[in-house]
Amino acid sequence: MTEPDPRDEPPPPLAADVVQRTSMAAERTWLAWWRTALAATVGALAVGRLAPEVLHVAAWPYVVLGAGYAALAIGLLLAGASRQRELERSLDGGSPAPLSFAVVSVFTIGHKR
Numbered sequence: 001m002t003e004p005d006p007r008d009e010p011p012p013p014l015a016a017d018v019v020q021r022t023s024m025a026a027e028r029t030w031l032a033w034w035r036t037a038l039a040a041t042v043g044a045l046a047v048g049r050l051a052p053e054v055l056h057v058a059a060w061p062y063v064v065l066g067a068g069y070a071a072l073a074i075g076l077l078l079a080g081a082s083r084q085r086e087l088e089r090s091l092d093g094g095s096p097a098p099l100s101f102a103v104v105s106v107f108t109i110g111h112k113r
Helices: 015-055 060-093 101-112
Strands: none
Touching: 015 060, 060 101
16 A cells, blocks of 8 residues: 655635634624524514514514613623624734623523523
């Protein structure tokens, strides 16, 4: 059995290519935060404004629930913006930027309620 020729292996990616791919992944993550916030905003409007009219019921419980979705949307935008800044600083400094447990906990606990 012959060993593979090391010349047949592709060259390692350039550092600039790695940084560019990581930056593009961070942008996709930022867009995901925005998409989720937009969905929460649509949910807030649908629940708080549309549901009471369609169901012909008292509006206040739906307005409160809609306000909760609106708060979630704002929280997602703020968390996404903060995360984007962390990732940009991380790329500039070359250090990792793990997502904090507190952020994950807040959105997980808020989601389960």
